[in-house]
Amino acid sequence: MKAKFWIPLALAGLAAAGVGYTVLARSPEWTTSSPEALAEFKAGNDARMKYYWGDAIVHLKKAVALDPNFVFAKLILADTLRMEDGKAADELFAQVFAADTSGLTARERMFVERARALHDGDSAKADEILARYLDDHPDDPYALNTKASVAWSRGDLATAERIFRHIIDIRPNWVGAYNMLGYVTMRQGRFVEAEEYLTSYRFIAPDQANPHDSLGELFTLLGRYDEAEASINRALEIKPDFFNSYDTLFLIASLRDDKAGMADVIRRAEDAKVWSPERLAMFRCSAHLAELGEARDWQDVVAEADTPCVTEGNPLIGPAQIVHRAACVLHDWPLADRIEARAREALDTKGGSEKSSMLERDVMTAAMAHMAAVRAAVEGRLAEAAKSCREADEGFTYTGAVLGISKLYNRLLLVEILRAEGDDAEAHRVLAQVRAVNPALVAKFEERGMSILGLEQQHRAPQNPVNG
Secondary structure (H helix, E strand, O other), rough: OOOOOOOOOOOOOOOOOOOOOOOOOOOOOOOOOOOHHHHHHHHHHHHHHHHHHHHHHHHHHHHHOOOOHHHHHHHHHHHHHOOOOOHHHHHHHHHHHOOOOOOOOHHHHHHHHHHHHHOOOOHHHHHHHHHHHHHHOOOOOHHHHHHHHHHHHHHOOHHHHHHHHHHOOOOOOOOHHHHHHHHHHHHHOHHHHHHHHHHHHHHHOOOOHHHHHHHHHHHHOOHHHHHHHHHHHHHHOOOOEEEEEEEEHHHHHHOOOHHHHHHHHHHHHHHOOOOHHHHHHHHHHHHHHHHHHHOOOOHHHHHHOOOOOHHOOOOOOOOHHHHHHHHOOOOHHHHHHHHHHHHHHHHHHHHOOOOOOOOHHHHHHHHHHHHHHHHHHHHOHHHHHHHHHHHHHHHHHOOHHHHHHHHHHHHHHHOEEEEEEEEHHHHHHHHHHHHHOHHHHHHHHHOOOOOOOOOOOOOOOOOOOOOO
């Protein structure tokens, strides 16, 4: 599952808190007069629990068609649609908010009222509504799951962990809690615990794609690429159209500098019809630029600056970052300025939106700091570059494969900058931090001369001066 802000990874296996709740278990407590609509609603719930968003939409649409007065089904359909079809979601929200909710259950009314508050941009009121309900229903797993998901989205990982663990205590088979605990601990760098949670998730739900996908993300972050690839491919055996898995496979191939592997992932995604023609074009362009960037063919990289994956893609990640790096190395400041201006605009518009989570805003801010570090390093402002790298490190977290790799890559840039400053001791301390997470990434970095930007040897400060 992905937010509209594409990373491209953005947070595979994670569930947005949204206006409803992350997952809905089977329950008779949904208000509808149509048994057929209820059956479709339950099927949609099952699909959401498995992160099969496309399947969920199909079933929930059928539920609403069978019972146009099924208020809660409309709410959950709107919540599921809001990242893909905002207009359709808004129309459904309007219908939900205009509906008579007096006949709904207390839980259903609470979620409708909370959705209305969030739609109005009043998150404090939404929190109060949820808190009041939990005062009367302290062990309602649906409400608890929402509270934990909100804490996660706000970076309150201690609260999120405590509540997800409580959910497991009262509902041991609530599989989504194992998934989220895997990501809560992964985000904090507690990788052994993350693997334990995600392995438990896979044990409980071996026939679902997402447990294998989530483990594949963790293995990718840790540089265990063979295990990651096997786990991701198992997810695709179970669910060939599982969207997130193709992103992670593409990342693995990119980390291996495997041009044929990237092309194969694109072909498989095209065969499975999981990516639109536009997205396929974006990934082909990304693969081409990744290859040029790895070869440091900077002139050829900037020659691609007007391709759609750069001009229309997210300016804070992927192709735009590669072109920005090339522009800085070549001192093509007008091009670097254009990319940075687009990135600032994205940060101001998307990052400032009420709909953006704290995690999204932190990542966007970190990406801007990383670009600032690249520019400062190339211009020889090494202390400033190191400062920007450390600021970026605060925003990048180990939240899944892409963000985690972004954090590690930023630290490798810091290593190069510190070495150029002459601070070898600190450089090797940071390098050891990266090696402890992903030794494969460090091995590749060392093979490339511990260099990303190719900072000149003359930038290094004098070492061990001789007194005389």
